[in-house]
Amino acid sequence: xxxxxxxxxxxxxxxxxxxxxxxxxxxxxxxxxxxxxxxxxxxxxxxxxxxxxxxxxxxxxxxxxxxxxxxxxxxxxxxxxxxxxxxxxxxxxxxxxxxxxxxxxxxx
Numbered sequence: 001x002x003x004x005x006x007x008x009x010x011x012x013x014x015x016x017x018x019x020x021x022x023x024x025x026x027x028x029x030x031x032x033x034x035x036x037x038x039x040x041x042x043x044x045x046x047x048x049x050x051x052x053x054x055x056x057x058x059x060x061x062x063x064x065x066x067x068x069x070x071x072x073x074x075x076x077x078x079x080x081x082x083x084x085x086x087x088x089x090x091x092x093x094x095x096x097x098x099x100x101x102x103x104x105x106x107x108x
Contacts, residue, residue: 002023004023005093005094006021007020007021007097008021010078015031016031019097021093026107027107028104029096035085036053036060037103038089039091042088043086060085066082066083068083069081078090078091079091
């Protein structure tokens with residue numbers, strides 16, 4: 001088994017996804033959680049404190065949140081293409097693992 005920092009599978013549904021990592025752990029994570037932790041130059045500064053994160057999440061939740069398209073970026077990350085809003089952020093596997101542990105539901 002690996003160290004848990006490699007995404008081995010992504011199963012998508014309409015409102016969330018299941019992320020499986022190379023250490024055998026799986027997490028159910030909402031698209032809202034992923035999008036609210038975007039690491040792009042526009043979104044990351046809006047996460048500098050709890051109040052700004054809440055404001056960002058409220059703004060995102062008002063948008064029509066649809067199932068995004070997904071594009072693999074090299075061997076280290078994923079780009080989510082949202083029908084509304086930001087689509088420039090690259091979510092590294094390490095970042096997705098951190099967000100999964102913080103905001104997701106562990107399935108295993």
